[in-house]
Amino acid sequence: MSTWSSLIAIVLLITIAIVGVQVAGLQMVFGVVIPYIAIALFLIGVVYRVIRWAMSPVPFRIPTTSGQARSLPWIKNNSLESPHNGFTTFLRMLLEVLLFRSLFRNTKTDLKEGRLLYGSNKWLWLGGIVFHYSFLVIFLRHFKYFAEPTPAFVTALQSVDGFFQIGLPILYITDMLFLAAVSFLFIRRVWSPQLRYLSLASDYFPLFLLLAIGCTGVLMRYFTKVDIVAVKELGTGLLSFHPVVPEVGVMFYIHLFLVSSLIAYFPFSKLMHMAGIFLSPTRNLANNNRTKRHVNPWDYPVHVHTYAEYEDEFRPVMKAAGLPLDKEE
Amino acid sequence: MAVKYKPDQLLQVDYKPPKKSWLDPKIDFGEKKGNWNYGAVPDAVTHLELPNARKWQPSDEDWQLPENWKEIIFEGLRQRLDRFRSLRLFMDVCVRCGACADKCHYFLGSGDPKNMPVMRAELLRSVYRRDFTLAGKLMGKMMGARELTVDVLKEWFYYFFQCTECRRCSVFCPYGIDTAEITMIGRELLALVGLNIDWILTPASNCFRTGNHLGIQPHGVVDSLEFAADELEDITGIKVDLPINRKGAEVLFIAPSADYFASPHYYTLLGYMALFHEIGLDYTWSTFASEGGNFGLFHSHEMMKRLNAKMYMEAERLKVKWILGGECGHMWRVIHQYMGTMNSPADFLEVPKSPVTGTVFEHAKSTKMVHICEFTADLIKNDKIKLDPSRNDHWKVTFHDSCNPARAMGLIEEPRYVINAVSNHFHEMPENTIKEQTFCCGSGAGLGTDENFEMRMRGGLPRANAVKFVNERHGVDHLLCICAIDKATLPPLLEFWVPGVEVAGIHEMVGNALIMKGEKERETDLRGEPLANLPIPETDEAAPDEKPVEEADHV
Numbered sequence: 104m105s106t107w108s109s110l111i112a113i114v115l116l117i118t119i120a121i122v123g124v125q126v127a128g129l130q131m132v133f134g135v136v137i138p139y140i141a142i143a144l145f146l147i148g149v150v151y152r153v154i155r156w157a158m159s160p161v162p163f164r165i166p167t168t169s170g171q172a173r174s175l176p177w178i179k180n181n182s183l184e185s186p187h188n189g190f191t192t193f194l195r196m197l198l199e200v201l202l203f204r205s206l207f208r209n210t211k212t213d214l215k216e217g218r219l220l221y222g223s224n225k226w227l228w229l230g231g232i233v234f235h236y237s238f239l240v241i242f243l244r245h246f247k248y249f250a251e252p253t254p255a256f257v258t259a260l261q262s263v264d265g266f267f268q269i270g271l272p273i274l275y276i277t278d279m280l281f282l283a284a285v286s287f288l289f290i291r292r293v294w295s296p297q298l299r300y301l302s303l304a305s306d307y308f309p310l311f312l313l314l315a316i317g318c319t320g321v322l323m324r325y326f327t328k329v330d331i332v333a334v335k336e337l338g339t340g341l342l343s344f345h346p347v348v349p350e351v352g353v354m355f356y357i358h359l360f361l362v363s364s365l366i367a368y369f370p371f372s373k374l375m376h377m378a379g380i381f382l383s384p385t386r387n388l389a390n391n392n393r394t395k396r397h398v399n400p401w402d403y404p405v406h407v408h409t410y411a412e413y414e415d416e417f418r419p420v421m422k423a424a425g426l427p428l429d430k431e432e
Numbered sequence: 433m434a435v436k437y438k439p440d441q442l443l444q445v446d447y448k449p450p451k452k453s454w455l456d457p458k459i460d461f462g463e464k465k466g467n468w469n470y471g472a473v474p475d476a477v478t479h480l481e482l483p484n485a486r487k488w489q490p491s492d493e494d495w496q497l498p499e500n501w502k503e504i505i506f507e508g509l510r511q512r513l514d515r516f517r518s519l520r521l522f523m524d525v526c527v528r529c530g531a532c533a534d535k536c537h538y539f540l541g542s543g544d545p546k547n548m549p550v551m552r553a554e555l556l557r558s559v560y561r562r563d564f565t566l567a568g569k570l571m572g573k574m575m576g577a578r579e580l581t582v583d584v585l586k587e588w589f590y591y592f593f594q595c596t597e598c599r600r601c602s603v604f605c606p607y608g609i610d611t612a613e614i615t616m617i618g619r620e621l622l623a624l625v626g627l628n629i630d631w632i633l634t635p636a637s638n639c640f641r642t643g644n645h646l647g648i649q650p651h652g653v654v655d656s657l658e659f660a661a662d663e664l665e666d667i668t669g670i671k672v673d674l675p676i677n678r679k680g681a682e683v684l685f686i687a688p689s690a691d692y693f694a695s696p697h698y699y700t701l702l703g704y705m706a707l708f709h710e711i712g713l714d715y716t717w718s719t720f721a722s723e724g725g726n727f728g729l730f731h732s733h734e735m736m737k738r739l740n741a742k743m744y745m746e747a748e749r750l751k752v753k754w755i756l757g758g759e760c761g762h763m764w765r766v767i768h769q770y771m772g773t774m775n776s777p778a779d780f781l782e783v784p785k786s787p788v789t790g791t792v793f794e795h796a797k798s799t800k801m802v803h804i805c806e807f808t809a810d811l812i813k814n815d816k817i818k819l820d821p822s823r824n825d826h827w828k829v830t831f832h833d834s835c836n837p838a839r840a841m842g843l844i845e846e847p848r849y850v851i852n853a854v855s856n857h858f859h860e861m862p863e864n865t866i867k868e869q870t871f872c873c874g875s876g877a878g879l880g881t882d883e884n885f886e887m888r889m890r891g892g893l894p895r896a897n898a899v900k901f902v903n904e905r906h907g908v909d910h911l912l913c914i915c916a917i918d919k920a921t922l923p924p925l926l927e928f929w930v931p932g933v934e935v936a937g938i939h940e941m942v943g944n945a946l947i948m949k950g951e952k953e954r955e956t957d958l959r960g961e962p963l964a965n966l967p968i969p970e971t972d973e974a975a976p977d978e979k980p981v982e983e984a985d986h987v
Contacts, residue, residue: 210604212534301530303575303576397772425654
């Protein structure tokens with residue numbers, strides 16, 4: 104159900120772009136207005152969400168320790184898994200953000216003949232890391248459409264990405280990796296009964312959207328072709344707030360509209376994990392609880408049972424048991 | 433304890449999720465008997481000044497909720513979203529990648545898809561989405577949003593009391609989402625409308641009044657400790673001092689109250705006593721702070737703080753310099769991650785310093801409380817106690833890392849260092865089941881009851897399975913742990929899954945191995961069982977080593 108509704112949503116988005124551009128002739132809307140709105144939504148939305156998170160305090164220091172803490176000097180501390188200060192916590196976060204450290208630990212458990220077997224399972228990690236990094240490279244490569252002359256880092260990226268020099272135009276490895284990784288992430292979701300059970304439309308929709316963006320991009324680059332000069336005119340125009348709408352094919356508008364949809368959808372969705380990971384209190388806090396006091400800003404006094412009340416209740420039996428008393432009566 | 437199933441039957445776990453959407457919440461408590469816990473008795477609720485005291489059971493059709501229960505839950509959730517960044521963030525960032533799914537012992541043992549950590553959180557998230565997010569408001573079911581109904585509330589109750597807050601999933605989550613946070617806050621919300629379980633609230637109420645979960649009154653504590661001292665004298669020939677509620681001692685020692693007389697906790701108590709006597713520690717027990725554990729942790733942050741307050745109050749009253757804490761798992765999560773924030777600064781204490789070795793426990797300089805394993809490891813490292821590990825040769829041991837020391841403290845090597853010093857036969861379980869990846873006993877966080885015995889056996893399967901592995905491979909016959917809940921709940925678990933393997937605390941072994949000045953020739957261990965290194969008849973010589981392996985074949 105949720106798979107189909109997500110798919111229908113994508114088809115609907117594509118139809119809107121085709122009809123809007125080809126039938127209604129709304130190039131200005133799809134090329135300029137919608138991208139601006141999407142980016143505005145993205146910026147405002149992301150900032151709003153992050154501020155919202157940040158406004159909730161971190162009352163307790165609750166790192167998940169995944170290694171030996173720093174305790175006695177002769178016991179080796181695992182500073183990356185159980186960091187004890189700001190710097191080592193920063194390193195832990197770096198591993199988490201750049202290398203998906205926790206996901207790398209992933210195992211697969213099987214119950215076979217009454218025995219639980221644990222195997223290393225890096226596929227999700229691999230799919231995740233390939234997807235995120237190829238997406239990053241593709242994103243950076245697109246800077247060439249926004250700047251004249253093309254920035255040097257983009258040229259460098261392009262030559263690395265097209266290292267194998269297959270075909271003309273040269274095949275970018277990241278294009279293939281991106282499509283493969285997103286497809287993998289989708290397939291595992293429908294393949295595993297558990298994942299199928301828990302997946303929502305909001306899990307399938309972004310995957311389909313990414314896949315559609317990737318496919319339209321690949322089609323334009325390798326098959327239907329697109330007037331790159333025109334695209335660049337549009338891009339630089341958008342960036343310099345002097346938008347122009349040159350003549351480009353409908354495929355480009357579909358691509359752009361899907362990207363706009365992704366950008367606009369981002370702050371309302373689980374894609375916010377991109378920002379959220381930096382704020383995760385089980386990862387971004389040092390395991391130095393007993394060394395340094397953590398203050399809870401909303402701490403309030405609670406009703407406790409005092410020793411005096413305790414002694415008042417039990418004085419006779421305490422006396423009989425020979426226990427020292429604070430108040431003899 | 434009545435068990436509906438035999439181990440063979442319980443091993444047939446069906447991992448296939450049902451066809452119907454998870455958004456449908458109906459739970460049949462009658463059919464699921466053996467998987468949930470009894471409701472709290474009104475006395476405990478009233479004594480702790482909590483709302484909606486009444487007689488009720490989860491199997492009742494009508495849970496006698498307050499009329500405005502929905503309002504209370506929403507207000508409670510809103511308040512907690514504003515107070516806990518963890519909650520707000522964990523509600524928003526999960527991508528449902530499923531990496532956590534087969535990390536949960538309850539999922540592995542039950543196959544129930546709502547025991548996947550991601551789903552446990554989704555139960556709360558679905559309500560959060562509908563009433564606290566724009567996308568959920570607009571898109572409804574498409575976004576996995578649903579209305580809060582009595583059935584949803586019942587489902588929360590069922591699954592939030594099927595999580596032991598062990599944090600294993602959070603080790604694997606790419607965003608560090610910690611189901612313990614979700615469960616803790618989920619339980620807080622349930623408590624707001626009077627949905628408490630008795631196994632948590634009665635101990636908490638006892639603890640509030642008498643200072644310990646078991647409700648032992650001061651003279652009872654004295655009796656138990658005196659009895660233990662006498663027994664220790666029988667075994668070692670040494671009469672140890674027994675300071676209780678003594679002002680001016682250097683150290684206040686706090687252990688979980690089960691140590692006073694539950695088995696096998698009690699032998700660990702003997703171990704502590706022998707050790708403190710041998711090193712001449714200037715210490716005291718307290719009848720008021722007679723509980724290290726804190727069932728408040730399993731109820732709410734507020735209850736945790738209320739129960740924890742005793743430790744510092746008593747340390748201040750007795751004018752000690754620092755506090756030493758015994759073998760207990762969740763107790764140490766509270767001390768390590770919450771006590772400093774909740775009830776310090778404890779300026780009246782000094783930075784802990786071992787009077788025997790002179791070691792300053794710098795890492796505990798703010799909270800001023802040291803774990804007994806850290807303390808003992810330091811003694812051994814500095815050669816301050818004489819140990820004869822061969823006195824433990826009648827045991828082949830493995831070590832169960834308790835969830836909280838491993839994943840909320842990072843106390844991993846200290847216990848191993850101590851074990852290696854007191855045992856010649858230490859075998860680790862498989863690496864995916866120990867240290868930060870350790871599996872829960874299946875009965876933590878207040879779930880160690882008789883009435884949910886089936887779920888306990890299911891949840892304990894991964895732990896027991898790993899024990900079985902070392903039992904068969906190395907003939908391991910004793911499972912060591914440093915947690916009072918473990919000591920209470922692992923014996924029935926192992927009896928069910930791996931009969932023949934027993935449970936012991938590390939300081940029981942320390943007590944066995946400890947060579948005390950002026951002691952008599954030891955003939956038995958602290959349990960009164962004969963030591964292996966005693967001369968035994970020729971014919972039986974090979975028997976003690978071989979026996980456990982043979983036993984394992986019957987399993």
